[in-house]
Amino acid sequence: MITEADKEKLRAPHIARAWFLDLQLPSGRRRLHTGDSQVTIGGYTWEGVVDPLGGTLVTLSEIQEARFGTAPIVRAVLSGAPVAFLKEVWDNDAEGARADLYWAAVDGETGAVLIDLTLLFEGRLTAPRFVWAGPGKSRVHIGIGIESINAALNFPSPNMDWTPAAQRARWPGDRGLDWVGSDIIEEYKA
Template identity: 30%
Template sequence: MALFSAQEAEYLSGPHVAPTRLAEIDLPSGLHRLHEGVGRISVNGHEWFGITTPGGLQLVDMEMVEDPRFGQAASVVITLGGITASAWKEIKSMAREIEGRRCDLYWSAWNPEYAEIEISPKKYFPGKISAPSLHRQGIGVRYATFTIESVWQSQNYPFGGEWSSTGQQKRYPGDMGGQFIGVKVHETFNG
């Protein structure tokens, strides 16, 4: 199945395409749908709030997903601004409950001429929230950063064994698959 339909691919080849990223964050206080643009937008029956929406969390920054180094899982850091003092205290007190909750990131195409979504949001990064990091400066600046870890994050831990025949026997008794680990093998083909 193609990622984009023929109509969407044709739109993407046009001169006025503005990408927008959206975040659907499942916090203990409820599901928050935020986008990195301005104002409110309605997409597929859901309302997404932008950075100028007063009185709530605002998605201020979202890093790009980078191809991780070998042995690491991909992650994205998002910054939520516009946090009131009570919301800041709530995030601080509920940090343990926030950790591990769902946060899905979406990509969409926005038509700036008509101020409407041209391509429905496509999930590009399903993830889980790590522990939030709270920041404040003076009495008026408060924001929180969340690292959104990919579903492969748990694969970063070592397996807890040795790559040897003995280690393989401890993990799987009777398995002879590790008997040649670390042994130099020389093969001669006759034929």
């Protein structure tokens, strides 16, 4: 929630947003941000994944706010990342790893934090995939998705058949599901 004081801070010139990812890989916890060096914010040290001199870049897809009934996903593509990092994400079966996405507002000139870390949404990593790009599709990048923990919200639970017959098989004599979807009319008599 952005307060009135935060809105006033956001009216200043040269405001930049920064993205932070708290990633819990099987090999250990990594705190990453979309900058080029280590920063300390929110009481933690975050390592930058962008190296403009080394050619490492991260692109993030459009980020949607999590709303009731929706499960947003953010796609990230890492290009030129160090082989050790790519290997860690690829080899450690990172699919399903906890990945919480935060943002902060900073002054682009001084680097001062204007709005501290704010949790955008709690998520999980999708399976990493290779993304081929460049002339002749010769350059390879790695792509991951960070999907909201509510991504499976609208899927039925496994091994549960919600029909009247299945309910009676689970609980003999139970007729509770016989009336699901039926119009009920109550008549009051004086």
